[in-house]
Amino acid sequence: MPDDATYQRYIEPNEAKLIAAAWRVLSNEADVNDAIQDALTRIWKNRQTLETHANSTAWMLRIVLNAAYDQLRKRKVQRTKTLPEWLVADHTSADSKAQAEELKRRLLEEISLLSPKQAQAILLRLVEEMPYAEISEAMGCSEATARVHVKRGREKLQERLADLQPFSQRSH
Amino acid sequence: MNDSSNNRPTTLVDDGMIALRENSPSDEVQERLRQGMRAQWQELSETPVPVSLRSRWLPSSSIRLAVALSLCVAVLVAGFALVASLGNQQSLYAQAIAAVRKAQTVHATASMYDDNEVQNNAAEVWYDSKKGVREVEHWNGRQEVRLDDGQFEWHYRSDTNTVIKGPSRDPVGGIEEFLRPLEALDRFKAKRDPTLDLKIDDIKCRALVASLESLSPKIRYIFWLDEQNRLIRFDEQVNVENTWKLDERVDMRYNVPIPADRLTANFPTDARLIDRTAPLSAFDLKDADVTAERLGIILGIHEVRRVDEDSVFVLSTSRASQEVINRFGKIDSNHLGHQVYGSFTWMSNGRRAEDHSWINGMRPLTLAYWQRDGIDYQWILLRKTKAWEKEPGKLPVGFSIHTRGKWAEARKKAGEPQWLLNQKDVVTLDVPETPESLDTILADIYQQTQSMGDATKRGAPNLRLKSEPYSKEMIKKAVADGTPLSEAERMLVGRSSQPEAITLEAWSKEVNLMLDE
Numbered sequence: 001m002p003d004d005a006t007y008q009r010y011i012e013p014n015e016a017k018l019i020a021a022a023w024r025v026l027s028n029e030a031d032v033n034d035a036i037q038d039a040l041t042r043i044w045k046n047r048q049t050l051e052t053h054a055n056s057t058a059w060m061l062r063i064v065l066n067a068a069y070d071q072l073r074k075r076k077v078q079r080t081k082t083l084p085e086w087l088v089a090d091h092t093s094a095d096s097k098a099q100a101e102e103l104k105r106r107l108l109e110e111i112s113l114l115s116p117k118q119a120q121a122i123l124l125r126l127v128e129e130m131p132y133a134e135i136s137e138a139m140g141c142s143e144a145t146a147r148v149h150v151k152r153g154r155e156k157l158q159e160r161l162a163d164l165q166p167f168s169q170r171s172h
Numbered sequence: 173m174n175d176s177s178n179n180r181p182t183t184l185v186d187d188g189m190i191a192l193r194e195n196s197p198s199d200e201v202q203e204r205l206r207q208g209m210r211a212q213w214q215e216l217s218e219t220p221v222p223v224s225l226r227s228r229w230l231p232s233s234s235i236r237l238a239v240a241l242s243l244c245v246a247v248l249v250a251g252f253a254l255v256a257s258l259g260n261q262q263s264l265y266a267q268a269i270a271a272v273r274k275a276q277t278v279h280a281t282a283s284m285y286d287d288n289e290v291q292n293n294a295a296e297v298w299y300d301s302k303k304g305v306r307e308v309e310h311w312n313g314r315q316e317v318r319l320d321d322g323q324f325e326w327h328y329r330s331d332t333n334t335v336i337k338g339p340s341r342d343p344v345g346g347i348e349e350f351l352r353p354l355e356a357l358d359r360f361k362a363k364r365d366p367t368l369d370l371k372i373d374d375i376k377c378r379a380l381v382a383s384l385e386s387l388s389p390k391i392r393y394i395f396w397l398d399e400q401n402r403l404i405r406f407d408e409q410v411n412v413e414n415t416w417k418l419d420e421r422v423d424m425r426y427n428v429p430i431p432a433d434r435l436t437a438n439f440p441t442d443a444r445l446i447d448r449t450a451p452l453s454a455f456d457l458k459d460a461d462v463t464a465e466r467l468g469i470i471l472g473i474h475e476v477r478r479v480d481e482d483s484v485f486v487l488s489t490s491r492a493s494q495e496v497i498n499r500f501g502k503i504d505s506n507h508l509g510h511q512v513y514g515s516f517t518w519m520s521n522g523r524r525a526e527d528h529s530w531i532n533g534m535r536p537l538t539l540a541y542w543q544r545d546g547i548d549y550q551w552i553l554l555r556k557t558k559a560w561e562k563e564p565g566k567l568p569v570g571f572s573i574h575t576r577g578k579w580a581e582a583r584k585k586a587g588e589p590q591w592l593l594n595q596k597d598v599v600t601l602d603v604p605e606t607p608e609s610l611d612t613i614l615a616d617i618y619q620q621t622q623s624m625g626d627a628t629k630r631g632a633p634n635l636r637l638k639s640e641p642y643s644k645e646m647i648k649k650a651v652a653d654g655t656p657l658s659e660a661e662r663m664l665v666g667r668s669s670q671p672e673a674i675t676l677e678a679w680s681k682e683v684n685l686m687l688d689e
Contacts, residue, residue, distance in 0.1 A: 007210070007213045011209070011213070015206050015209060016202065016206075017655060018209075019197065019202055019205045019206065019209075020196060020197070023195055023196060023197045024192045024193060024195045024196075025192070027195050028593065029197070029201050029204070029205070029517075029572075029574060029591075030574055030590060030591040030593070032197070032205060033205060033208055033574075036205060036208065036209055037208070037212055040209060040212050040213060040216070041212075041216070044213070044216045101191075103184065103187060103188045103191060104188055104191045104192060104195075106188075107184075107185070107188035107189070107191075107192065108192075126185070126186075126189040127189055127192050127193055128656070129193075129656040129658065129659060130656075154185055157185045157188075158184065158185050161184045161185065161188070
């Protein structure tokens with residue numbers, strides 16, 4: 001298949017979705033651009049999969065989220081130069097917006113510490129709201145395995161975010 | 173195994189995920205990212221990205237008249253190129269350009285057909301190497317005409333009854349952008365098929381067929397060439413239940429007389445004429461109020477006006493430094509891919525107050541935007557500015573700076589930063605004391621943007637409009653494509669308009685709606 005037709009057939013209809021997925025994780029243009037570039041290169045190298053995969057959209061989404069996850073991990077190292085505006089903003093304010101921003105920041109930080117598979121499953125399920133059947137197709141595993149990844153990932157996140165929980169809601 | 177996430181109280185993780193799902197890029201950012209994706213794929217595949225012959229004609233796609241009509245000539249040239257390519261190594265694209273420049277006159281007609289092979293869209297091109305080109309397209313009951321006589325270009329649209337006049341883009345050279353997809357034909361490996369030979373208008377033609385078997389449905393392109401190896405007819409056919417159905421047809425005739433009225437500017441007398449032949453010298457950096465340079469990209473502030481009680485209007489440009497241009501070349505706006513080497517994006521310039529609390533900064537609202545010949549233009553309204561004036565009339569402003577394209581790549585390879593985020597106080601604006609009304613500002617922007625650019629549809633700045641939620645049809649389609657319903661219902665469609673397609677009153681209303689958000 002000619003590669004221009006490949007782009008038109010598989011990627012162009014999903015451009016907005018792929019960009020949106022990366023943006024939810026990274027929230028700044030430069031990082032999203034880098035993640036999308038990495039992902040596109042991976043898709044290009046495996047482009048024959050687009051034709052054979054049972055759910056090519058889910059497959060591409062996984063690659064994009066994986067690239068975003070990689071970018072997120074890099075951000076930990078390069079934080080001073082890659083933080084998006086909402087991350088560098090002051091979060092000492094007690095208003096709810098600042099709390100939500102702090103929660104997002106911490107959540108992303110903790111996701112970057114999960115194993116790649118748990119992070120992929122969590123992002124596909126909880127951020128992209130993808131059905132487990134599709135997650136299993138995207139990740140090349142059984143639905144049961146996908147559920148396990150999500151469950152364990154969620155438990156870890158819940159545990160690690162406990163310090164953000166008001167005292168009355170913490171489990172002792 | 174049950175999904176334990178379904179039956180439990182909301183947790184911090186859920187709240188965080190909901191917050192993440194609400195993150196979305198602005199329309200402009202999204203468009204830049206899309207362009208980047210296409211440019212990258214183009215580089216990866218070493219062929220132009222996606223512009224299938226079919227999609228150019230679909231009314232739902234954002235085709236331009238020039239795109240669709242020039243395709244006729246493009247396909248004509250493909251015929252030359254296809255044959256010529258059999259005998260030498262020159263690229264189809266290069267041969268296509270050479271062949272167009274060699275032709276004396278060309279008359280081309282093109283038609284699209286629906287599923288029942290009934291013609292539903294049509295286009296016609298008259299080309300004279302000495303006089304110019306006229307392209308006419310009819311689709312969805314609307315007519316568009318593009319005429320280029322080598323000095324000026326006119327673009328007429330029946331739905332808005334406007335004629336936009338701009339400088340000529342070179343009647344031949346302007347189609348080069350549209351010829352690029354022909355490079356893909358190299359890969360189709362067209363083969364001779366004598367069973368499809370035809371006599372068309374008494375011209376004996378040989379058939380060459382290129383099949384795209386792996387597509388579903390299958391598609392084939394048939395080229396009929398005359399004895400001089402010129403393309404006489406091109407068909408795109410789709411295989412439906414083992415029968416080839418005509419999808420698109422282009423007919424070409426050469427060195428035929430072109431009626432004089434075809435190549436003169438004769439448009440309806442009651443059409444509104446928009447003149448875009450004024451030069452863009454007003455945006456020279458030497459005339460800018462203030463400039464700043466970061467990462468090899470230069471910011472120019474060209475206009476600063478106080479608006480009403482607590483806002484400031486600014487017109488800014490970003491462009492590559494001469495050093496960057498010398499290194500990578502000037503960007504031609506007809507190029508598919510990055511349109512600039514980088515840009516300054518307006519930031520809120522927020523900061524900590526004396527009591528250590530965080531105070532949001534100014535809220536930049538893009539009123540209009542444009543990228544042309546390597547320059548990024550932004551018409552911005554900064555809101556809530558008064559608190560940030562260091563002294564009356566002195567307003568420090570902040571930006572993020574991103575490099576793009578070859579310049580960004582070179583910086584990446586060299587291990588240099590490709591962007592600088594949230595740079596505060598990059599320049600200080602001198603804000604006049606006397607405020608003007610927003611209506612006055614909008615009227616000036618409307619007039620200014622109307623006079624900029626050229627006659628092509630995307631040749632003028634974009635006036636930003638309020639984003640709209642997805643329509644029911646769009647939600648349905650998004651869900652069918654796998655987007656969760658809850659997400660599809662939240663999605664917004666970014667909107668903008670060229671000045672000729674909207675009245676000042678309607679645009680002002682849109683701006684006020686954005687300000688109310």
